[in-house]
Amino acid sequence: MLLKIHPENPPDRQVKMVSGALQKGGVIIYPTDTIYGLGCDILEHKAIERICRIKHVDPKKAQLSFICSDLSHLSDYTKQLPTATYRILKEYLPGPFTFILPASKMVPKMLQSKKDTIGLRIPDNRIALAILRELGRPILSASLPGDMVEDYTDPEIMYENFRNDVDIVVDGGIGGMKPSTVVDLTGDEPVVIREGLGEWAE
Numbered sequence: 001m002l003l004k005i006h007p008e009n010p011p012d013r014q015v016k017m018v019s020g021a022l023q024k025g026g027v028i029i030y031p032t033d034t035i036y037g038l039g040c041d042i043l044e045h046k047a048i049e050r051i052c053r054i055k056h057v058d059p060k061k062a063q064l065s066f067i068c069s070d071l072s073h074l075s076d077y078t079k080q081l082p083t084a085t086y087r088i089l090k091e092y093l094p095g096p097f098t099f100i101l102p103a104s105k106m107v108p109k110m111l112q113s114k115k116d117t118i119g120l121r122i123p124d125n126r127i128a129l130a131i132l133r134e135l136g137r138p139i140l141s142a143s144l145p146g147d148m149v150e151d152y153t154d155p156e157i158m159y160e161n162f163r164n165d166v167d168i169v170v171d172g173g174i175g176g177m178k179p180s181t182v183v184d185l186t187g188d189e190p191v192v193i194r195e196g197l198g199e200w201a202e
Helices: 012-023 045-055 071-076 083-092 126-135 155-162
Strands: 002-004 028-030 037-041 065-067 097-102 117-121 139-143 168-171 181-184 191-194
Touching: 002 012, 002 155, 012 028, 012 037, 012 126, 012 168, 028 126, 028 155, 037 045, 045 139, 071 083, 083 097, 126 139, 155 168
Parallel strands: 002 168, 028 168, 065 117, 097 181
Antiparallel strands: 028 037, 037 139, 065 139, 097 117, 181 191
């Protein structure tokens, strides 16, 4: 299904429809403040496996992120963070950043890498945040497969390409072409792993 949602004022009915699909193990393509992403409920193992099949990767090796609605959500899935780290998160989120943090025991086993880390994001996008609040827990997110970024800006093209793989393509308008900036906060100093849309000034 291709579901057009108003980017500034997402209607409750449509948000509930997407959240309901996620709770039933659905996989969606949805807008963020950077590029469109593949998403599912973090508690739905079969949906996580579906995303990994779409991307042709092993769940433990996949570059999957948790998309959260706020920092309190985020703290459930990370170990106790130092004040300095928390201050960085508060400064840069919501925004176009993915932060690598130490994973807590709340992270499903099938997603824990050997390093016991997790990528966490709070996107500055009203549709994504509305879906997250309705769902009440994070969405597991991944980038779409392949290198043709141009194909991942137009929801109608994404629907044509992935209509047999996902349950809903959420059309929130034309998406961006730059992914989030990835910053590793697990060491003594922040390390930028990938330069993306977010400008890192630490």
